[in-house]
Amino acid sequence: xSNQTESNALPPKTCTIERMITKKSDIDxxxxxxxxATRRNGRYADVxxxxxxEGRDFVVEQVYRQSLGELTDEHAVxxxxxxxxxxxxxxxxxxxxxxxxxxxxxxxxxxxxxxx
Numbered sequence: 365x366s367n368q369t370e371s372n373a374l375p376p377k378t379c380t381i382e383r384m385i386t387k388k389s390d391i392d393x394x395x396x397x398x399x400x401a402t403r404r405n406g407r408y409a410d411v412x413x414x415x416x417x418e419g420r421d422f423v424v425e426q427v428y429r430q431s432l433g434e435l436t437d438e439h440a441v442x443x444x445x446x447x448x449x450x451x452x453x454x455x456x457x458x459x460x461x462x463x464x465x466x467x468x469x470x471x472x473x474x475x476x477x478x479x480x
Contacts, residue, residue, distance in 0.1 A: 374427060378406030381415050381424070384473060387458075390444070391417050397477075399444035403430070403470040414478065421478040433466030442474070 385391055385402055393399035394417055409415065409424040416422075430439075435448045445451040452464055 374407060374410070377408060377410065379404075379408045381409040381413050384408035384415060385417065393444035394422065394475075395420060399442070400476065401439070401442035401472055401474040403443065403472050405470060407471045407473075409473050409475075415475060422475040423478050424473055424475045426472070426474040428472050429469050430472050431466060432464060432468050432470065 384404065385394060385399075390399060390402070407427060409427060411424055411427055413424045414421050415424065435451070437447050440446065440448045440451040443451050445454065456462060456464060
């Protein structure tokens with residue numbers, strides 16, 4: 365896993381930050397402080413970019429690639445789940461027919477609330 369925090373070292377975004385977290389259950393987890401990262405197939409944000417959910421701002425602190433096989437329970441907790449298995453079951457329920465391949469790479473976007 366390579367943590368890259370310099371946005372100029374990253375490839376272009378494949379989507380916009382407004383589409384990074386859209387599921388109501390995920391939004392609720394972020395607002396309650398239970399979700400501090402999201403993993404996506406594409407890159408949705410740059411380091412330092414602000415995501416606004418229901419009027420609250422969150423700053424993206426890290427963006428990096430990670431394989432599904434590298435996920436730990438600690439990573440699952442960042443996503444708002446207790447274990448990798450719980451996270452895996454949720455992801456596969458959102459994407460029926462998608463295989464869970466340990467070598468598959470995803471983009472990790474870690475964020476925190478903006479302190480006012």
